[in-house]
Amino acid sequence: MQPPPVPLDQVDLADLDVFERNEAWGMFDTLRREAPVHWNEEHDGGSGFWSITQYDDIERIDKDPETFTSTHFTNLEEPPAEFQDLRRSILETDGPRHLALRKLLMRDFSPAQLRRYEDFLRGLAQLTVAAALQQEEMDFVDAIAADYPIAVLARLLDTPADMTPQLISWGNEIVGFSDPDYARVLVNSEEAKKYRHLPFSSPVSQEIFEYGRTLAAERKGGEGEDLVSKLVNRIPEDGVPLSPEHYDNYFLLLVVAGNETTRQAISHSMKALIDNPTQMQWLVEHPEKTQVAVEEFLRYASPVYHFRRTATRDVELHGQRIKAGDKVVMWWASGNRDETKFEDPYALRLDRMPNDHMSFGKGPHTCMGSNLARLEMRILFETLLPQVAEITQTGDLVRVRSNFVNGIKKFPVRIVTK
Numbered sequence: 001m002q003p004p005p006v007p008l009d010q011v012d013l014a015d016l017d018v019f020e021r022n023e024a025w026g027m028f029d030t031l032r033r034e035a036p037v038h039w040n041e042e043h044d045g046g047s048g049f050w051s052i053t054q055y056d057d058i059e060r061i062d063k064d065p066e067t068f069t070s071t072h073f074t075n076l077e078e079p080p081a082e083f084q085d086l087r088r089s090i091l092e093t094d095g096p097r098h099l100a101l102r103k104l105l106m107r108d109f110s111p112a113q114l115r116r117y118e119d120f121l122r123g124l125a126q127l128t129v130a131a132a133l134q135q136e137e138m139d140f141v142d143a144i145a146a147d148y149p150i151a152v153l154a155r156l157l158d159t160p161a162d163m164t165p166q167l168i169s170w171g172n173e174i175v176g177f178s179d180p181d182y183a184r185v186l187v188n189s190e191e192a193k194k195y196r197h198l199p200f201s202s203p204v205s206q207e208i209f210e211y212g213r214t215l216a217a218e219r220k221g222g223e224g225e226d227l228v229s230k231l232v233n234r235i236p237e238d239g240v241p242l243s244p245e246h247y248d249n250y251f252l253l254l255v256v257a258g259n260e261t262t263r264q265a266i267s268h269s270m271k272a273l274i275d276n277p278t279q280m281q282w283l284v285e286h287p288e289k290t291q292v293a294v295e296e297f298l299r300y301a302s303p304v305y306h307f308r309r310t311a312t313r314d315v316e317l318h319g320q321r322i323k324a325g326d327k328v329v330m331w332w333a334s335g336n337r338d339e340t341k342f343e344d345p346y347a348l349r350l351d352r353m354p355n356d357h358m359s360f361g362k363g364p365h366t367c368m369g370s371n372l373a374r375l376e377m378r379i380l381f382e383t384l385l386p387q388v389a390e391i392t393q394t395g396d397l398v399r400v401r402s403n404f405v406n407g408i409k410k411f412p413v414r415i416v417t418k
């Protein structure tokens with residue numbers, strides 16, 4: 001549904017309450033139309049940022065890492081210079097080293113490699129859905145969306161089943177770093193200053209590192225096919241081995257990146273189906289179209305609102321002067337509603353084609369797990385929908401207080417099975 005318009009002088013994409021109330025969409029619309037390069041002050045000591053909201057500009061910036069670097073970090077947080085190398089993962093690395101680090105695991109996420117997990121995924125989806133459908137009333141996030149992606153990741157990392165709840169809680173705390181319901185230490189709080197050497201300024205990162213190091217020590221020199229074994233036993237193609245810090249941060253990124261994002265994509269997709277019953281009916285009648293529908297789910301959901309770059313030189317864009325050192329925020333979610341790219345962008349059209357959405361990014365940092373996320377979503381909906389006679393939302397949706405992840409915390413539903 002088209003959101004109500006928001007006057008330009010009321011736009012504030014640093015205000016997390018706006019996102020908790022789901023009111024950012026109207027702001028994105030205003031910015032795309034009236035101020036496609038817009039300066040936004042921050043309220044927590046941050047230096048402010050430029051919001052980029054038109055699809056073509058976002059794509060151009062993401063594809064130009066020499067002018068818009070990731071090396072000064074990619075969230076709004078500005079880690080002190082002395083801690084940046086310690087906290088750096090592939091996300092915050094550019095150029096040939098970035099490519100070498102990406103190639104370490106890239107082929108493991110290719111569609112051909114992922115095919116071998118298809119049976120496992122189908123079995124897992126069946127188990128998840130069967131357990132959830134034992135009762136009619138449930139919270140969709142807890143019962144279906146939360147555990148499934150992390151259980152997939154646990155399989156790829158080959159961690160024991162009893163670690164899965166711990167992985168889920170670590171992922172929640174890290175990605176919900178600005179939400180008091182999730183984070184032990186809020187990212188911009190006084191207390192977080194003690195943890196600025198750690199990713200997301202979170203003490204949880206230390207726990208994830210320690211677990212990752214235990215796995216690495218067990219698997220070093222072995223023949224394992226899991227992602228940890230590959231990370232510790234492969235040499236990047238530039239010949240420079242992974243430093244211990246790089247290993248820590250790579251491991252942490254794998255635990256975090258694939259968990260919350262895919263969960264949100266699944267929850268938003270279900271919400272979109274409930275809100276659009278004719279579309280749900282169409283998908284139930286055309287299960288062979290689920291792969292196409294997943295692209296629209298991803299566009300519509302936009303599970304990650306933004307990533308940030310930093311200008312390396314002065315640039316003029318839409319009459320605004322972006323200065324070297326300024327933070328530049330690419331709002332993927334806004335690009336996904338750009339009416340010059342998507343006809344009727346607020347409508348869910350599951351057969352939309354082409355559907356060149358930006359939910360996974362558009363440049364050299366494009367999501368490495370995109371094929372896995374797509375596969376997980378397709379298999380989950382192929383498993384769930386044939387069993388559902390009726391699904392209704394039974395209470396209010398509660399959103400994560402974040403302008404980074406577009407998250408749903410609570411999503412009460414009733415599902416009547418066939």
Ligand code: HEM
Pocket residue numbers: 062090091092102153253254257258259261262265302303304307332359360361362363364365366367368369370372373
């Ligand atoms: C629907 C689910 C997902 C969404 C929406 C998503 C979104 C994104 C986005 C927007 C980026 C940054 C792109 C850029 O800066 O251009 C990214 C990067 C990344 N994602 Fe995902 N992601 C998802 C699932 C996954 C999964 C399942 C994994 C792996 C298990 C994963 C691993 C990564 C990694 C490793 C990067 C860093 C790539 C690099 O810096 O070169 N993601 N993702």
